Amino acid sequence: MIRFVKIITAVAVVSAIAVSCADHSFLSTEKINSAGTKVINSPDYAADDILLVRFAGEVPAGLEDIRPVFTVPPRNVEAARKYGLDGWHIVKVKNPDLLQARAGELAAMPEVIEIQYSNKMVLASGMGHPYSPSSRVSAYDGPFNDPYLADQWNLINDGDPIFANNVQEGADISVRDAWTLTGGDPSDIVAVCDTPVQYNHPDLAANMWVNDKEKNGLPGVDDDGNGYVDDVYGYNFVIGKGEITWDVPEEYGHGTHIAGIIAAVNGNGTGVCGVAGGTGASDGARIMSCQLYEGDYAEAGSEQTAEAFVYAADNGASIIQASFGLAGGTYKSDDAYMDAYPLEYRALKYFLDPSNCNSDIIDGNIAVFSAGNEFQPFSSYPGALADCISVTAFAPDFIPSGYTNYGAGCNIAAPGGAFYEGNLDEAENRSCILSTYPENKGSYAYIDGTSMACPHVSGVAALGLSYARKLGKRYTRDEFVSMLLTSTDDLYAYIDGRPRYINKTLYKSSNIYIGKVGTGAVNAWKFLMQIEGTPWLQTTVGQTSALSLDPYFGGASSMMTYLSVSVSDQAREALGLKEEPAIKDGKLVINCTKAGSAKITIDAVGGGSDLGGGNATGGYKISKTVSIISRSSVSASGGWF
């Protein structure tokens, strides 16, 4: 079973030499004259041969083995300075035993602002499981002519027990109907920050982001002038070259699998379908391969991850798809993560800054991360950050997968699959997620994990951008993400306390997941319907009504944590409100004394019971405008008569 990224061992919180948690000014000049506060994270898991050093102005003469972190300076100089991305260099350390001593030496230099150890993250072992088409394939009549769609329960789950003994029809992302409205749009670029994507895979090639100037240019030349040589399909940040090394023997295909979930080419008569893979007219979302790992047990340093985020921002990606992170519970607040991984954090903020938005639909880019596979009651970081989306996993029975992290910081659930030991004999793979795989390893394979759940949400986000473009609608990022997080099915209704198994080991009752894997199971159709517009809630004059908020907050609205109900004086007057509306048992309780219509605002937590940010790990703040119409008589059916 794939386990995506884990830190090598547990991580301690930032040591006393780190900067104060309260001081998050990226440009703080106080650090310059205080050697003790210049080293900003712990060296416990650091690469032992480099230090990341930020200089004020020019690099002092005499320093050897030094090069900038960013191959080219971030395009947006103002945003780079805003987040403290300027001046960072990689300083080579010849003797690993002297890593901390060298950090101390550098900290004493007046030109040095801050120093970060390059904390490494690794991909745990794991391979895709071989795929052989099921009996469903030959007889399948789906919306596209891609034959293996028959085996993709994550996209269309018709309740066939071949997927799982307790399979639930509809335990998918409801994309079939969404595809009648849109299949994606090439102008929406998803940066897959992962192992390499096989860019020439027959089921991916047509949906790869292609840098035409580099493709049609000269080898070894930066034809488009973006500072990166030969970055045709993305960039390999491991070796610092444009070559995406999907075909090295030890590469196990994680990134190729993820790319297929997002945008395997639909309607090409071969293989699988992708969530935003188009409608067969070369109209799918585009995949940019930002290679952070190479081969099994590969490592990605802070500088590589940071550069990938900046590259994605500077080269057109509007969504970062990142199925990696630190083990759930490693950090338990945004501040703690930020202090330990400042360079990546700042690069992520750079990507998210509105001034770097690459979308014509929303005013800021979107970052989607996996929640992690450690069965911990916390989301992994960076996904747990308040302004990122952290995705948990469920299986074909709509029950959260046994491995998924849950609890604080988890925002929404998506199909991640699970192996159901003993249930399905030789076919147990079919409970996992089928997607593209490197051709030299079988072309298609099953994997399970929150790594696989995450790209479903990235794909649905891309579908939403595409459909909003069709309708000529624009949103703030918060509005868009709020709609995404509230376009859900109530998977909690299916949790029945049955135990979960991992590798034939009994885990706890699935009841522990109730209310803790996010706002619900992502639903592409509902998301597109929210983009079209949300119907008004009707209530009867003179009666106290308890209105379900499902249309506004998703299928699990009754389980959400609501923060406030805000009513303007104008709305109060229009509806004749003599008592303040309130949320009770997950419903809006309101008593209108006169007929009319008005809008009120309801804030809620997108995943969990507390908001994230600062010294906490928590959910995304969702703010929705709810339209109320009050009439003298209302039918219980909701019809106007």
Place this chain on the structure above:
Amino acid sequence: MVLMDFALSFAKFGFDSMKIYKHIFVFLSVLLLFTGCGKTLQKKIVGEWHSEPMENVSIYAAFASDSSFELFQKVGDGRYRRYSGTYILDKRSSTVNGTYSDGTSWATAYEVQYDKNSDRMYFIPADGSGEGWEFVRESIPSEVCDGSILPVKSSEAYDKVLWLL
């Protein structure tokens, strides 16, 4: 009522053949007249109508001669929601009432009035609960029918929403 009147007349005047013929003639005439009236009333409501009863609300209704109806309603944003059911015209009181296909009743019965050409129809809540609204005879645009989705009750999850294409 007509039948009852006829029965009373029949009992009162006995079995005199002329009178029987006379009463049969009267009965048939009245029956014919009433049936014709019924058809006229029915015909008036049968057809497709459009109304915007208040700001941000748009309704298309189709009343069929078999007493079934379809309602396409957009309240606020988004698509038209499609409802269906059956209706009953009370000819004497000129009111219409109905039941949705999920078994729930209309909010109230409505007194129905028409303009001279029957191109406009007025629904006035029979319970006096509020002001009525006006329908204009108008074909339901195909995009309204084709793009509509099944209703979403405030008490119901979106799970029930189905794509109808």
